[in-house]
Amino acid sequence: MKVLLTGAGGQLGIELAKLLPERGHEVAAFTHRDLDISDAEAVRSALEEHEPDLALNAAAYTDVDGCEEKEDLAYRVNALGPRNLAQHGERLGCELLHVSTNYVFDGESEHPYAPDDLPNPISAYGRTKLAGEGYVKALCRRWYVVRAAGVYGEGHNFVRTMLRVGRERDSLKVKDDEYISPTYAGDLAAGIAEVLDGGLYGTYHVANAGSCSWYGFAEEIFRLSGIEVELNSVPSSEYPLPAARPANGVLSPLGSPELRHWREALAEYLERGGSAPG
Ligand SMILES: NC(=O)c1ccc[n+]([C@@H]2O[C@H](COP(=O)([O-])OP(=O)(O)OC[C@H]3O[C@@H](n4cnc5c(N)ncnc54)[C@H](OP(=O)(O)O)[C@@H]3O)[C@@H](O)[C@H]2O)c1
Numbered sequence: 001m002k003v004l005l006t007g008a009g010g011q012l013g014i015e016l017a018k019l020l021p022e023r024g025h026e027v028a029a030f031t032h033r034d035l036d037i038s039d040a041e042a043v044r045s046a047l048e049e050h051e052p053d054l055a056l057n058a059a060a061y062t063d064v065d066g067c068e069e070k071e072d073l074a075y076r077v078n079a080l081g082p083r084n085l086a087q088h089g090e091r092l093g094c095e096l097l098h099v100s101t102n103y104v105f106d107g108e109s110e111h112p113y114a115p116d117d118l119p120n121p122i123s124a125y126g127r128t129k130l131a132g133e134g135y136v137k138a139l140c141r142r143w144y145v146v147r148a149a150g151v152y153g154e155g156h157n158f159v160r161t162m163l164r165v166g167r168e169r170d171s172l173k174v175k176d177d178e179y180i181s182p183t184y185a186g187d188l189a190a191g192i193a194e195v196l197d198g199g200l201y202g203t204y205h206v207a208n209a210g211s212c213s214w215y216g217f218a219e220e221i222f223r224l225s226g227i228e229v230e231l232n233s234v235p236s237s238e239y240p241l242p243a244a245r246p247a248n249g250v251l252s253p254l255g256s257p258e259l260r261h262w263r264e265a266l267a268e269y270l271e272r273g274g275s276a277p278g
Contacts, residue, residue: 001196004052004094005029006037006085007059011153012099015189016058023193028052032059037081044088054095054196055085060129064103067125068242074124079131086139095142097196102149102180102207104130107246112181112211114254115147115203123243133203145203146192149251150217152269153185159269162218166227176215176233180249181207184265194257205251208262220263224270 003020007013009031017029028050035046037059047055060078061067067074082098089096103126104119121127136143152159165172183206191206212220215233222229236245259265 001053002026002051003028004046004050004055006035006055006057006081007032009033010058010060010062011151011155011157011185012148012188013058014154015185016056016192019186019189019193020056023197025196037084038076040080040084040088043081043084047085047088047092047094051092052094054097055089056097056099056192057082057085058099060099062125064123064125064245065242067128068123071124071128074128075131078125078128079135082132083135083139086136086143090140095144095201096136096140097144097146097192098132098136099192100133100145100147101126101129102147102205102249102251103246104133104147105246105249107178107248109248112250112252113205113248114252115205115256116254122246125243126246142201144195144201146195147203147205147251148183148188149207149249150180150182151185151188152182158182158214158217159221159266162221163225163227166218166222166225166229169229171230171232172218173232173234173238174215174218175236175239176213177235178245178247178249179211179213180217181209181211181251182217182262182266183207183259184262184269186269187259187265191257191259198257202255204256205253206256206259207251207253208259208265209253210261210263211250212262220266221270224267
């Protein structure tokens with residue numbers, strides 16, 4: 001399949017650009033610098049030039065607190081970007097796989113979120129990502145929406161931040177009342193390739209199995225990397241941030257490819273040198 005990949009310089013995009021050719025796909029990979037998805041004309045011309053079978057959108061404005069302060073920019077990238085890909089892709093007869101987030105949910109549920117649970121975002125990031133999903137579903141006939149959670153890979157992420165501050169400080173406070181499904185970007189890319197192989201359109205939740213709080217995640221990062229630091233759990237109210245985060249950000253993989261446990265994926269990431277500066 002001929003794939004036009006956007007956001008190819010991001011954590012997920014890097015893994016997709018490596019993996020999809022290995023799976024037999026022909027990939028035209030565009031970083032932010034190559035293609036700004038909020039520029040409708042640029043999107044139209046890239047799709048017309050490359051005539052892909054599928055547009056795969058891994059581009060997003062992912063700075064959750066930044067989205068709160070720059071909601072216009074967040075809307076242009078996270079909502080109008082997929083709108084541009086959906087509208088021009090549909091006209092040219094290509095499918096669209098759009099990557100979205102667990103932050104479309106409010107986190108009030110006591111259970112992991114299934115793909116058909118009702119979104120109710122509590123942040124600008126979540127609202128703009130949900131608007132992007134809405135455009136994809138309204139404008140394309142053949143779409144996949146893949147929601148991910150707590151992604152780490154080659155880039156700025158929680159694992160690398162913990163490794164850095166864990167080496168710099170004697171003690172750390174990490175919040176213990178927000179739960180996630182930490183997900184290695186390489187595994188997410190493999191899950192997306194599996195979704196494409198299945199060829200069944202719709203909404204998917206692709207995340208490493210299991211869940212933990214950010215505190216539990218930090219604990220495992222330090223245990224596996226042998227960093228000795230005093231770790232203290234705190235409520236998120238102790239660290240007010242511009243954007244609210246869902247207390248329960250855990251995804252259920254109902255009807256989706258199932259990935260290995262997050263602890264196993266993290267161990268491999270750290271062994272492979274995930275601690276390199278990001
Ligand atoms: N990271 C997470 O924890 C997480 C959790 C759940 C879901 N997701 C979703 O997973 C997907 C991939 O996330 P990621 O972790 O790979 O994020 P990432 O590392 O921040 O990658 C996003 C990429 O999009 C690019 N980008 C930003 N604005 C753009 C624009 N206007 N046009 C084209 N490219 C643009 C960024 O480039 P610059 O950096 O140069 O701006 C960056 O390379 C996103 O849809 C995200 O919403 C992520």
